[in-house]
Amino acid sequence: MTQDASPKPPAPTVTYLVKVGHASAPQTLEVHAAEGDIKPWDLDSKLRVVKGRQPRLDGPLKVTGQAKYTFDISMPGMLWGKMVRASVPAAEIVKIDTSKAEKLPSVKAVWTTEARAVRFAGQDVAAVAAISPEVAEDAARLVEVTYDERPYVTDLQKAMEEGAPLVYNADQVPGSPKAPVKGNVVGPIVPRRGGPRGDVAKGLAEADVTVESTYYVPVHTHSPLETHGVIAKWEGDQLTIWASTQSISTVREGMAEYLGIDRKNVTVITEHMGGGFGSKLAASAEGTNFSGVACKLAKQAGAPVKMMLDRHEEHLCTGNAPAALMTVRLGAKKDGTLTAIHHRSFGTAGIAGGAGTGGPSGNLYANTPNCLVEEHDVFTNAGPAAPLRAPGHSQGAFALESAMDELADKLGMDPLELRRKNESSPVRRIQYDIGSKAIGWERRNKKAGETSGPRKRGIGMANGNWYVFARGSGVGAEVKIHRDGSVEVFQGSQDIGTGFRTAMAMVVAEELGLQTRDVTPHVGDTRWPEGVGSGGSNTTNSVAPAVRLAAHDARTKLFAVAAPLLGAKAEDLDAAGGKIFVAAAPSKSIGFRQAAAKMPNEVISAVAERKKQYETYRQDLAGTQFAEVEVDTETGNVRVLKVVSVNDCGIPINTLTTESQIIGAMIQGVSWALFENRILDRNVGTMVNPNLEAYKILSSKDMFEAVAIVSEIANAGNNTSAAGIGEPPIVPTLAAIANAVFNATGARVHSLPLTPDKVLAHINAARRA
Amino acid sequence: MAKPPDHDSPASGVSRRTFLKTAGVGAAATSLIGAAPGASGPTVLGPDAVPLALKINGAARTVTVEPRVTLLRALRNHLDLTGAKEICDRGACGGCTVMLDGKPIASCLMLAADAVGHEITTVEGLGTPEKMSAVQAAFVEADALQCGFCTPGFVVASTALLRQNPSPTLEQVKDGLAGNLCRCGTYSRVFEAVLKAAKATPVAGRKA
Ligand code: FES
Numbered sequence: 001m002t003q004d005a006s007p008k009p010p011a012p013t014v015t016y017l018v019k020v021g022h023a024s025a026p027q028t029l030e031v032h033a034a035e036g037d038i039k040p041w042d043l044d045s046k047l048r049v050v051k052g053r054q055p056r057l058d059g060p061l062k063v064t065g066q067a068k069y070t071f072d073i074s075m076p077g078m079l080w081g082k083m084v085r086a087s088v089p090a091a092e093i094v095k096i097d098t099s100k101a102e103k104l105p106s107v108k109a110v111w112t113t114e115a116r117a118v119r120f121a122g123q124d125v126a127a128v129a130a131i132s133p134e135v136a137e138d139a140a141r142l143v144e145v146t147y148d149e150r151p152y153v154t155d156l157q158k159a160m161e162e163g164a165p166l167v168y169n170a171d172q173v174p175g176s177p178k179a180p181v182k183g184n185v186v187g188p189i190v191p192r193r194g195g196p197r198g199d200v201a202k203g204l205a206e207a208d209v210t211v212e213s214t215y216y217v218p219v220h221t222h223s224p225l226e227t228h229g230v231i232a233k234w235e236g237d238q239l240t241i242w243a244s245t246q247s248i249s250t251v252r253e254g255m256a257e258y259l260g261i262d263r264k265n266v267t268v269i270t271e272h273m274g275g276g277f278g279s280k281l282a283a284s285a286e287g288t289n290f291s292g293v294a295c296k297l298a299k300q301a302g303a304p305v306k307m308m309l310d311r312h313e314e315h316l317c318t319g320n321a322p323a324a325l326m327t328v329r330l331g332a333k334k335d336g337t338l339t340a341i342h343h344r345s346f347g348t349a350g351i352a353g354g355a356g357t358g359g360p361s362g363n364l365y366a367n368t369p370n371c372l373v374e375e376h377d378v379f380t381n382a383g384p385a386a387p388l389r390a391p392g393h394s395q396g397a398f399a400l401e402s403a404m405d406e407l408a409d410k411l412g413m414d415p416l417e418l419r420r421k422n423e424s425s426p427v428r429r430i431q432y433d434i435g436s437k438a439i440g441w442e443r444r445n446k447k448a449g450e451t452s453g454p455r456k457r458g459i460g461m462a463n464g465n466w467y468v469f470a471r472g473s474g475v476g477a478e479v480k481i482h483r484d485g486s487v488e489v490f491q492g493s494q495d496i497g498t499g500f501r502t503a504m505a506m507v508v509a510e511e512l513g514l515q516t517r518d519v520t521p522h523v524g525d526t527r528w529p530e531g532v533g534s535g536g537s538n539t540t541n542s543v544a545p546a547v548r549l550a551a552h553d554a555r556t557k558l559f560a561v562a563a564p565l566l567g568a569k570a571e572d573l574d575a576a577g578g579k580i581f582v583a584a585a586p587s588k589s590i591g592f593r594q595a596a597a598k599m600p601n602e603v604i605s606a607v608a609e610r611k612k613q614y615e616t617y618r619q620d621l622a623g624t625q626f627a628e629v630e631v632d633t634e635t636g637n638v639r640v641l642k643v644v645s646v647n648d649c650g651i652p653i654n655t656l657t658t659e660s661q662i663i664g665a666m667i668q669g670v671s672w673a674l675f676e677n678r679i680l681d682r683n684v685g686t687m688v689n690p691n692l693e694a695y696k697i698l699s700s701k702d703m704f705e706a707v708a709i710v711s712e713i714a715n716a717g718n719n720t721s722a723a724g725i726g727e728p729p730i731v732p733t734l735a736a737i738a739n740a741v742f743n744a745t746g747a748r749v750h751s752l753p754l755t756p757d758k759v760l761a762h763i764n765a766a767r768r769a
Numbered sequence: 770m771a772k773p774p775d776h777d778s779p780a781s782g783v784s785r786r787t788f789l790k791t792a793g794v795g796a797a798a799t800s801l802i803g804a805a806p807g808a809s810g811p812t813v814l815g816p817d818a819v820p821l822a823l824k825i826n827g828a829a830r831t832v833t834v835e836p837r838v839t840l841l842r843a844l845r846n847h848l849d850l851t852g853a854k855e856i857c858d859r860g861a862c863g864g865c866t867v868m869l870d871g872k873p874i875a876s877c878l879m880l881a882a883d884a885v886g887h888e889i890t891t892v893e894g895l896g897t898p899e900k901m902s903a904v905q906a907a908f909v910e911a912d913a914l915q916c917g918f919c920t921p922g923f924v925v926a927s928t929a930l931l932r933q934n935p936s937p938t939l940e941q942v943k944d945g946l947a948g949n950l951c952r953c954g955t956y957s958r959v960f961e962a963v964l965k966a967a968k969a970t971p972v973a974g975r976k977a
């Protein structure tokens with residue numbers, strides 16, 4: 001994730017005046033785009049395709065079962081790989097005996113790890129490749145591993161205690177922590193964004209009212225339904241990898257480096273991908289090197305090897321969202337004006353770092369004069385975390401936004417009014433109006449828990465924040481117009497289910513005056529112009545500008561063909577509705593196909609590079625959510641009735657799929673709030689619920705009314721004004737649900753998930769109080 | 770400290786293969802299973818691959834697999850019908866849903882050998898990209914899919930639901946799809962698609 005917000009002075013630029021912001025409050029922004037870049041779409045742009053509701057172009061393939069995911073691909077002579085994973089959480093490997101497995105005639109290759117230290121149950125130990133998945137499973141069972149077991153710790157709080165078993169000795173701590181290391185604890189770490197402001201102690205002293213609470217969120221596993229996996233195939237020194245990944249470029253780079261080969265000899269393909277949510281950004285995954293092992297097995301066997309993880313492995317070693325224990329202190333004046341925000345968190349990313357949760361505390365309510373975020377990573381003998389949709393922000397917002405609710409309660413203030421009072425984003429102010437109206441905010445209990453009867457309803461809200469991330473260089477696109485009038489776009493990023501390929505076709509269609517269906521997108525192949533990893537909600541806004549430029553260039557070339565036919569100058573032409581016409585005299589027109597038929601060559605090809613990212617209306621992405629729940633106070637069961645999410649993603653390219661992403665994020669958030677909890681057995685250090693029945697995720701029966709509202713903002717920054725949406729809508733959900741439960745019952749649950757036992761205990765405690 | 774149970778160790782591993790052996794159905798058989806209906810007595814199969822005659826999407830297909838191979842894996846790995854997905858491999862997710870004599874089942878929980886003599890319908894049998902069924906078209910239109918990995922399972926389950934109940938209520942749709950999981954979070958749009966497909970097709974003579 002990179003952020004190229006500020007222009008580098010020496011490069012020549014072109015200045016545009018852009019109508020930015022929300023339609024209800026337009027502003028003019030002067031931007032300095034790189035020379036050759038075109039004026040960004042803004043509030044004045046008359047868009048015909050972009051912003052529309054386009055069903056995804058790959059839909060028909062997917063609903064008929066014809067789409068081939070990595071998991072579905074097979075090829076002649078292909079072998080099936082299976083990993084053997086450490087069954088203990090901490091040990092030295094004494095011996096790996098693969099002889100019995102190797103004796104099976106159908107086993108064609110075997111790999112064993114060189115690492116001796118086991119730090120979590122699930123680590124790679126050995127692998128086999130055999131002629132069928134069934135035989136590969138047999139062979140994996142025949143591998144005998146002898147461990148010299150060591151003490152271990154899987155619990156966050158236990159790992160923080162003095163004398164806890166050390167996950168790493170002092171000299172082994174991974175990365176180069178810039179913060180003090182004490183036992184298993186690294187920190188305090190001051191985050192890059194939302195650094196300290198003012199003096200928190202002073203701010204708290206100046207406050208009329210303060211609150212302090214500690215919140216806990218357990219580990220959530222990404223659980224994409226297509227597990228991680230690859231097929232590796234060698235032809236001489238050429239390696240082709242079909243990967244279930246969010247970043248084919250990372251797989252290529254990572255495998256070239258691991259295998260010591262030239263990256264131009266590696267091709268990575270991801271045609272369709274079955275979900276990642278951040279867990280598929282690495283060359284393999286955070287806790288396993290399955291891609292590298294598959295490549296080695298394939299080389300050894302002289303045959304393609306397919307290595308897809310099973311559900312159990314997916315939970316253990318492919319990443320997860322860190323558990324976090326967070327203490328938030330807030331201070332405010334009587335009128336609700338915040339004087340201080342202090343966020344101190346201890347999170348565990350298992351054997352990895354990066355468990356910070358301070359993003360929301362450091363960046364929401366940016367007018368608060370005093371703010372301090374202190375994050376700590378705590379190592380445990382558990383699978384390493386991976387980015388999950390706005391890493392750390394859902395957990396952090398659960399703490400901050402629950403604390404804001406507690407503060408409102410203590411001040412006797414409407415929680416929405418408290419947020420308005422401290423709001424620093426003009427976008428979120430608009431969103432408050434939209435969202436509160438959509439949920440019917442006035443229906444909430446004025447006093448928490450005031451409704452009579454055993455089933456109590458309540459309404460809560462919470463905010464989330466995210467950032468505009470965009471790659472400003474190293475991204476390309478190619479658009480081809482063929483003489484038969486067909487149009488293709490080639491781009492090396494992958495469609496991970498967001499609708500990316502459809503959005504790119506829409507951008508091309510917009511420029512060429514065609515319908516989306518007239519454009520065939522090709523994505524997910526490292527042979528196409530360079531793409532980005534789909535992380536940080538940066539794919540569309542990194543890539544769409546390059547696609548638009550390439551399409552614009554192709555259009556200019558086609559106009560040069562059409563101009564003499566229309567007796568006009570190329571620069572006087574426009575394109576819409578499948579026609580090319582004289583802008584000032586639209587009746588002078590020629591069909592797109594007829595113009596293409598007159599092309600001197602078979603193909604017009606236009607290749608463009610992403611120009612630098614420039615000034616934006618906002619560098620943050622605003623979002624707010626409102627939730628209504630019903631709590632059965634006799635059983636403690638929480639039912640979510642409705643969630644309204646209002647989000648900013650710049651100009652949405654495809655409103656239909658943008659809404660789908662927002663709905664999906666709300667659902668994953670509600671699932672996290674109510675059900676999800678990776679449980680490690682503290683007696684043996686292995687996962688208790690590594691499946692999809694005991695690791696419960698939200699299903700049809702738990703479904704609520706999901707209302708996704710895109711508050712469109714012309715944001716500039718690039719020629720499409722697109723920002724991002726994959727991550728932001730999951731940030732507020734945990735807190736919005738918990739706040740609604742409080743409004744329904746008067747019980748404040750500080751620890752997720754909101755399971756009936758916990759909710760009931762808190763309702764009873766609230767009654768006694 | 771108690772030793773953790775080692776799921777990978779040969780001592781504790783009960784594979785489908787050893788299960789079949791201990792259940793007493795493991796012995797060689799070479800005749801085409803299902804080709805001669807009415808053969809009397811319990812059939813003894815395996816452990817080696819045996820030919821099975823299956824009826825899939827209206828066509829007779831023969832597949833030669835070890836008796837421990839599930840219907841799902843026979844479809845996916847031996848017949849290149851990869852629409853049904855193996856997501857949990859234990860009946861929890863519905864990603865592998867196919868119809869057996871018109872009823873939705875989890876094909877990961879059935880051995881291919883047990884599907885002999887039944888009509889199997891997979892998602893591929895419901896429509897093609899060029900000629901989608903009403904349910905499939907409604908899924909596309911409502912954007913009832915994101916990554917689409919769960920989608921074949923939902924399409925089959927929805928089709929089976931509408932065949933059984935051509936005019937379901939929202940609650941009945943939720944019940945009918947309770948066995949299918951989606952991680953991208955498409956549920957509400959799936960409901961919308963199913964209700965739309967129900968409306969789009971006249972009840973009499975409806976083919977969902
Ligand atoms: S794979 Fe069969 S139900 Fe999950």
Ligand code: FES
Binds near residue numbers: 225918955
């Ligand atoms: S669409 Fe991705 S799992 Fe359902």
